[in-house]
Amino acid sequence: MARLLIVEDDETIGSHLESRLRLHDHEVVWRRSGRGAIREATLASFDLVLLDLGLPDLDGIEVCGRIRAVQPGCVLVIVTARDTEMDVVVGLEAGADDYVSKPFGFAELLARIRAHLRRGAPPPARPARFAVGDLVVDTAARRCFAADREVTLRAKEFDLLARLAGQAGVAVSREELMADVWDENWFGSTKTLDVHVAALRRKLAEAADETTIIPHIVTLRGHGYRLDVPSG
Structure with a gap:
């Protein structure tokens, strides 16, 4: 079981993700605002964070950087309707490991989550x-x-x-x-x-x-x- 944090202000998307991911045996915490997500990230550790960039209170890029600062070991995936390459680059540079563009299919998102959660330390290269x-x-x-x-x-x-x-x-x-x-x-x-x-x-x-x-x-x-x- 992985511990996931969903940061999504859209009620329909957030509730759908929360219920579907729990059905796949993940422990899920859902927060609707950037400040709520940052507060949650300072209180408990997470294996993966799904972060919507379009939040009502704080810019998602700022939230991304602040969560990364307190959760250096978690996987951070930004979910965005901003589809320009520069927006994606800024998000990755703020600390994200990957991004998913809206609209997305749940099967694709679940496969991406599983792929990230399977990741381990890369085997040592030869030569080093x-x-x-x-x-x-x-x-x-x-x-x-x-x-x-x-x-x-x-x-x-x-x-x-x-x-x-x-x-x-x-x-x-x-x-x-x-x-x-x-x-x-x-x-x-x-x-x-x-x-x-x-x-x-x-x-x-x-x-x-x-x-x-x-x-x-x-x-x-x-x-x-x-x-x-x-x-x-």
């Missing part, structure tokens, strides 16, 4: 340290460096970069990345992969300067991605 140009990915310490500067990455960003760096210069399919970084039984949209790639690209670009050789992530249309080994 990858160097691609001036980029170093230390999987044992879970740290990333561009030359002598540390690049701060969120958990899934690090896992994704480590997966690509482990086969630098090799094309990796979307299916492989979703199975290795998220879950082999992932169900539904894989746009979360694209959003994490976009965030990684931005952070790697910010870490680069004229003296460092930093690889970049190439999109392979219809297939996946490749971490390009920089020349020199």
